[in-house]
Amino acid sequence: MKKELENFLEKIKERSQTYIGYPAATDFDYKELYPFLEFSLNNVGDPYLFSNDMQSKEFEREVLNFFAEYFNAPKNNFWGYVTNGGSEGNLYALYLARELYPNGMVYYSEATHYSIQKNIHLLNMESIVIRSQPSGEMDYDDLAETLQLNRHRSVIILANIGTTMTEAKDHVPTIQSILKKYAIKSSYIHSDAALSGSYLPLLGYHDFDFAHGADSVAISGHKFFGSPITTGVVMVKKSYKERIGRSINYIGSLDTTITGSRSGINALIMWYTIHKHGLEGMQRRAMECIENAAHLKVQLNALGIPAWTNTNSFTVVFPRATEEVCKKWQLASDNDISHVICMPGVTRKMLDEFVLDMKKSIQ
Numbered sequence: 536m537k538k539e540l541e542n543f544l545e546k547i548k549e550r551s552q553t554y555i556g557y558p559a560a561t562d563f564d565y566k567e568l569y570p571f572l573e574f575s576l577n578n579v580g581d582p583y584l585f586s587n588d589m590q591s592k593e594f595e596r597e598v599l600n601f602f603a604e605y606f607n608a609p610k611n612n613f614w615g616y617v618t619n620g621g622s623e624g625n626l627y628a629l630y631l632a633r634e635l636y637p638n639g640m641v642y643y644s645e646a647t648h649y650s651i652q653k654n655i656h657l658l659n660m661e662s663i664v665i666r667s668q669p670s671g672e673m674d675y676d677d678l679a680e681t682l683q684l685n686r687h688r689s690v691i692i693l694a695n696i697g698t699t700m701t702e703a704k705d706h707v708p709t710i711q712s713i714l715k716k717y718a719i720k721s722s723y724i725h726s727d728a729a730l731s732g733s734y735l736p737l738l739g740y741h742d743f744d745f746a747h748g749a750d751s752v753a754i755s756g757h758k759f760f761g762s763p764i765t766t767g768v769v770m771v772k773k774s775y776k777e778r779i780g781r782s783i784n785y786i787g788s789l790d791t792t793i794t795g796s797r798s799g800i801n802a803l804i805m806w807y808t809i810h811k812h813g814l815e816g817m818q819r820r821a822m823e824c825i826e827n828a829a830h831l832k833v834q835l836n837a838l839g840i841p842a843w844t845n846t847n848s849f850t851v852v853f854p855r856a857t858e859e860v861c862k863k864w865q866l867a868s869d870n871d872i873s874h875v876i877c878m879p880g881v882t883r884k885m886l887d888e889f890v891l892d893m894k895k896s897i898q
């Protein structure tokens with residue numbers, strides 16, 4: 536048993552040195568939280584209601600207060616919880632939207648993460664895929680045309696705040712102005728902010744939050760913030776959520792979340808990372824990633840590789856790399872493009888070694 540674990544540890548240590556294709560920060564240190572791993576902390580049910588003592592809901596509520604401010608949620612009218620990841624946050628938001636608008640049609644762009652299609656299928660909702668621009672951002676003309684054809688239906692829009700492949704941001708105020716133009720009476724906008732939404736407020740970009748038209752926002756915690764356990768946060772308007780909660784005697788709480796049992800460690804992790812870095816520290820981390828992405832783009836361009844980035848993005852996109860490079864650097868590819876995501880923990884040294892490999896591969 537010992538040998539197997541040692542071997543596995545060796546392998547992931549080595550592979551972490553070339554982990555630049557997926558959006559997971561690797562610069563975290565949660566040693567101070569290790570003593571809590573000796574307990575089974577379960578934040579079962581609603582974070583605002585008492586369940587039992589083996590939970591960390593007071594920390595979870597502080598995390599939610601932080602994100603309410605971060606995403607400009609309406610004061611005294613927000614609710615949310617610490618999830619197992621971005622996909623669960625998206626599922627919760629779509630579930631809420633469906634309960635509010637049972638005949639709603641979901642619109643999402645073709646660059647949307649696969650979890651959305653799965654969630655729509657699970658919830659048995661109807662949906663229409665909208666074209667994307669080459670950058671990955673939603674094609675608003677296509678959205679407007681499609682909406683016009685379905686004006687009798689309530690509208691549920693899934694805005695990507697950082698598409699998976701190119702980190703394009705759908706512009707929520709533009710979507711809102713289209714809804715207004717066509718006098719759509721009932722609508723719901725969810726911002727799937729898995730990666731980019733976690734750091735955009737630090738760069739002064741807010742065009743996806745509650746103050747700019749979103750009814751809910753979901754992020755992944757293991758992406759920009761970083762976590763050894765997958766996690767996330769979903770935040771919605773409390774007045775919406777109150778229409779759908781169910782009371783369960785057995786847990787002494789409201790069954791308002793997607794999963795029943797929820798990790799109490801995840802809430803501690805999110806609380807710890809927010810407090811440890813503070814807004815300034817997080818901002819520094821985000822700026823470093825933006826600078827690393829700019830550096831990589833320049834290096835690849837110097838080799839004649841037409842690499843590009845969307846604005847305010849950690850993701851550098853370029854024509855699909857060779858099989859060998861993709862394998863070594865664990866690059867995600869889709870059709871004819873590959874990308875590197877300059878997450879916290881990806882160093883200049885790693886990027887420069889990667890550029891050397893790219894150089895060799897095109898020679």
Ligand SMILES: Cc1ncc(COP(=O)(O)O)c(C=O)c1O
Pocket residue numbers: 558619620621622623647648650695697698699727729730754755756765766767
């Ligand atoms: C745009 C987008 N949404 C949702 C997700 C899913 O997040 P998670 O892996 O935390 O469930 C991802 C993951 O990469 C993503 O890129």
